[in-house]
Amino acid sequence: MATVTEGRDVARPDGAPPKQRRSREGAVSQAQRASIVTRAAIATALTVLAVLWLAPLAWALVTSLKREADTTTVPLEVVPEAGFTLEAYTRVLSNDNIITWFVNSTVVTVVVTVLTLALSTTAAYGFSRTKFRGRKVLFALTIAGIMVPPQILIVPLYEQVTAMGLADTYAGIILPQLVVPAMVFILKKFFDGIPSELEEAARVDGASALRIFWQVVMPLSRSIVAAVGIFVFIGAWNNFLWPFIIISDPDLMTLPVGLVQVRSSFGIQYAQVMASALLAGLPLIIIFMLFQRQIVRGVATTGLGGQ
């Protein structure tokens, strides 16, 4: 039943590395059989798409490396006569606001990720492995939550969080983001697939439920927890709507909200806007470069939560 989370393993039931290698080679040899023309066409299409998809980022990067005056030339210049400069980045990084928002985003994202994982894994384990009255009803209620888009709750949530005195606080940004029923569902499906014999053995040794959860189940679930964690992290770092609504104090804004709301007194300065926009996206690009395999698999397994 672990198939739900590890779709690729099902395709290769034995999961043995040699077999995998062989089927990979099969793919290559098949590609070789395709005509040169087809292969060239595929490579061309791949390249065209890659250029289209990377060009906006490249142009943003180029702009961020120009002097302000060089950004608004007609016709466009890729390489300005005066050459490139890191001026925009030094300006942006010497801006207290951006540093403050970066710290806010980091605190909020880390806390949201840790707490969401804590709440979701325990709940999933409870639903998967324990027996208590109302379990099925409560699980159905949780699952129903997947269908509730957070966007439609902004009005009542704003009133409620304000009444709780949490508007313009970290807690006000964080708490409503901790509820991700889809992740509970995904984790529960995974826990369902773990053979219970392992837990039985631990129980015979007299381990408590909490210890079994922490020392037996969690280590077995590292990959799925990492996948869920990465997705919650991305979602929290990029969240716009809720922090945008609940925060008015510029000192408490997160990066996406601050970048959009607070303006430079000196007008739009494209090099600096591009520099700050790229800096806001940089942490996630780095994470992707480090964890591409996990993220790619994570999308496949937690597709629902990413939406």
Add this chain to the structure above:
Amino acid sequence: MTMDPARRRGLSRRSFLRASAAGAGALGATSLAGCGGVAAGGGPQLAYWNFFTGGDGGRMVDLIDSYRAEAPDVDVTATTLEWGSPYYTKLAMAVEGGRGPDLATLHASRLETFGLNLVDSWDLGELEARGVTLDQFPQPALERVTLDGELKALPLDTHPLVLFYNTRICEEAGLLASDGSLAPLDSAEAFLDAGRRAAEVTGDNGIAYGTNDALASFMLFWSVFNQLGGQMVFPDGSASTSVEVDRDAMVSAMDFIATMCDDTIASRSQDGAGAPAAFASEQAGFLLIGPWEVATAQTAGIPFSMTQFPALYGDTAYCRADSHSFVLPTQASTDPETRGLAYDMAVALLRNSLSWAEGGHIPALSEVAESPEYLALDPQSNYRGAADVAAFDPEIYFAGSGSTFMSRAGQSLQGVGTGALTPEQGADDLIGWIDDQLALGSPL
């Protein structure tokens, strides 16, 4: 439960900070970065919000610095938020939660929305103690910021619709008087004809006008509508009655716009940024917009001047205007010392508004508006008479600069300007929308 706003406002800024500290602490967060709080210097804090960017933004920074120089121990935090509904929404939400800044900029036309319980009245005694009295302000702006006999906002300037003209193009078109200024245009026909002749010179358009821009089109519409004697009277209190509006004047004003936008006198498809750009590149002899675009024309280095929007209909040259003014956002508990500093700062900015006037705005305070330095500003003081014939936006909670009303009126006017709607259809479209709004009842 959560329905009682009074209770919500009962949260002081300090207690909210405490709550935030406790909340964040409980969640294991150790840092409460940049939470206002006490500055390193330990001096008093003053938070000021505004929406000025570009040329105005730079000048506002200078103005604030002039106050900082006067009161070096006060730690002024100036925050610039995105203009328009984002600014007003954030300000309302912050004040409603008792977390507003100590001083804020507001368009006088937006007071109707804020006046009720989001801003405190200015104390005339406190102002007089700082040498500011009401007779130092132009009448139209003063009327607009006075609600129920209370001074709700302190005007910094008046910024009317003005007419920019390119002196080289106008000279070639034979539109200049002997002193080199624009010869008087005293009727709609004369104005349109001037546009036609300028178009002959440029080979493009005569008048640069943001047909697709809500602000530009509303400024022109409201000026002409007022010159035609048009009025918009809203029912008092009770909902579901409709607006009393002079439909004929509305149709005539829209007809003027439709006539002007014939793709010769003015373009049918120009957008808000395109109009000043066309004027700056000498593709048009005139520009119809607010005086803040003076910087654009100066930067372009073209030969130009500015004049008051002329009286095209009737004798009075009414022109749509608004006023950047200062308000005192309601605080959960007002700290008299901070409030005093807010008075100091507002008055200081008013007094130093000569540099502000360089950006095109007509200074509100008479000691600046009548100073030789201001009168010597050319072309910025050419149209100072507009402050006395300023026509402010309709007095209703959904109107004003950057409001729903303006953007919706912009849609009707854009339809008229592009020819998609006849002036009659445009007028009925707008009146119908206003009635729909009134039927909703006031949320205030």
Add this chain to the structure above:
Amino acid sequence: MSAVGSTPQSTVPAPAAEVDRDAPGRRREGRSLTSIRGGLWFVAPFLVVYALFTLVPILYGLFLSFFDTSLVGTSSSFVGFDNYARLLGDAQVWRTLGITLLFTLLSTVPLVAVSLVMALLVHSGTRGQWFWRFAYFAPFLLPVATVTLIWQWLFQGDFGLLNGLLRGLGLPAVGWLSDPDWGLWSVVILTVWWTVGFNFLLYLAALQGIPQTVYEAAAIDGAGGWRRLLSITLPLLKVTTGLVLTLQVLASLKLFDQAYILYVGSGGPGGVAQPILQYVYDTGFVNYRLGYASAISYMFFALIIVVSLAQAWISSRRRS
């Protein structure tokens, strides 16, 4: 066939379908449900937060929708179904709903088609897998503020890259952000660029789940590349396509962030890019009508529920 088809399908679980299957799963329960006590303590923390920040707001929002509550007003009174009656006659509700549906249509088609093409191309095994995946997926990871600020710059009328390229080709410039005919398309273009990578990875995972033996068998039968694509690959991706499609429709219906930021809350030229969620925001927070905004939210919520249930129904039918 069905055994093969179930593989890519299992990569994306469909919630409702799973619940249905769960109920009769007695055998598994008997095995895995040990008599661990205190289970409620495991789920309690989640349920408390869930109740506070999802269930309570749902009920409170419903409650609000029967009042004329104002963001700044001092009193509110019960108005019964007035808010709901009013939205039926509010042209702006229907206009913004129409814009939302139009955006959903315009964005979903390329978001599904382009992602499928990308996945098929990458799955061909061309060298540089890491790079292709990076190029197509990286934008998805960027915060919406970053994405929108970059595109505001690309769309900029005078100095933007797009008009610069058009001029370079001798074509007239386009008012990407100022022309009512283009206003919504700009949001579509931005959205496709930003989020196509997610669907791409879902498709790629599905493709990698198709066992090689299927193709080998087809190759023995002498099927060429296009034949294999049309008669084996695409049919096997049907289930994945169904899921990508429904997930995408749900995501597109919730348009707000990028449209709001791109047009700084103005709704675009002539209001052509104001989605219904922005009308909810404008009604509630800009125009202070929280009660009415709640009613509009709930009408929209009902639509989302219908689409979600349709998705669950489709996937449960596919499974059985």
